[in-house]
Amino acid sequence: MNETRLMERLRALGFTTYESKAYITLLKNNPSTRYELSKNSGVPRSAIYDVIKKLENMGAVNALYTSPEKYVPLPPEQLLELLERQFKERIEEARSALKHFDTQIEPGHLWNIVGYRNMLHKAREMISRAEKIIFLSVWDRECKRLKEDLDAARQRGVRIIVFSFTPLNLEGEEIYSYNIPEKELLNIWERKIILVVDHVQLLMGEADDRYTKKTAWTDNKAIVDIATNHIILDITLYGIRMKEDVSHSVVAMQQGAFENLDKLIEKYKKRQIEPIF
Structure with missing residues (x-):
């Protein structure tokens, strides 16, 4: 260095x-x-x-x-051990001083995460707290930086479904990638990240380490569902283009809600095709 x-x-x-x-x-x-x-x-x-x-x-x-x-x-x-001890002591002192303030975060609020490093910190925090399932749309560079956290989540039993246009050095059965080199993809798209944890939290935005960009974090159910559906669409199109069965991942991402919708669609589709006379 x-x-x-x-x-x-x-x-x-x-x-x-x-x-x-x-x-x-x-x-x-x-x-x-x-x-x-x-x-x-x-x-x-x-x-x-x-x-x-x-x-x-x-x-x-x-x-x-x-x-x-x-x-x-x-x-x-x-020196690093000394600084780490000092920092932990200051954190505990601050925690003790601030514990009397009970400020509740407004549910459904959209929070701005400013800067590339803070975006990665938030992603790692979300992954570390995941209990059941993670959906991730990501480029290889960010995937490499989150790999250790994703591996740890998988080891504790969290199901991980990942979509990317770029090659990914990531283990797992539910990794869907077109394996397009990042340099070529950068000619037509900017780097982005979508991370959904346990169907309840979302981190989404540009993943640019050159400028101070903003990503958004929210637990707003409607926005989380929209982002989830975006990844579902990408994986569904991947399955069609690559002639690969992705239904097991898509069903898991839909959280069962679409089963009832499918029944309604079938019901009214039959009505539409019934002869008039």
């Missing part, structure tokens, strides 16, 4: 740009004095004292008893 991306990862963990530069420089050159650290990292000498102090308070660096003082970094694995 290049240094720029590594700095981005550290900033996502709460480091400032200067703190990221100082810590990475110490990993490469240690022990170092403040002067050496400023020179090698590009952190201004006027700022290096405060930067080192914050890293010390965080536990990311440690001072040696030398003159002048030299600093060494906490090894990366130990």
Whole structure:
């Protein structure tokens, strides 16, 4: 991983740009004095004292008893364990402080999930809470990033039905794919994702990691049903085009409601074809 991306990862963990530069420089050159650290990292000498102090308070660096003082970094694995413990403690403190607020989410509301990472986080959360069945329309890139969560769901007995136009590296009997390479498909379509969990939750929208796009999450039954029917149509057309029996998946997705509808259609279809005379 290049240094720029590594700095981005550290900033996502709460480091400032200067703190990221100082810590990475110490990993490469240690022990170092403040002067050496400023020179090698590009952190201004006027700022290096405060930067080192914050890293010390965080536990990311440690001072040696030398003159002048030299600093060494906490090894990366130990740093991540430290940050994880600190983060869990802060979560518990926040949970304790907020537990007195009982704010109910309005049923049927449509929530915007902003950004690609947040979309993946929400998808993983939904998959991890699935109890019976998952329907998913997805491209290979997003499927790869959700594969571990989908495998875990399957192992605990959740039925998974997946449709895609692209090849998928996913195990299961109910995987329907046209195996069209993503590069070719991108010439005519944008990446999208539809995820339905247990017939009651839906995540749907563009899956674009280049821009800050919005996806929608809802438990509105009408919208969930519409999205489910969209995947049903794609799988049904797949079955017709590929001459493959997909009825077992389609029936499972219809949740039994269409059985009664089929009876009504048959009843009134017969009436329509009865002779007038």
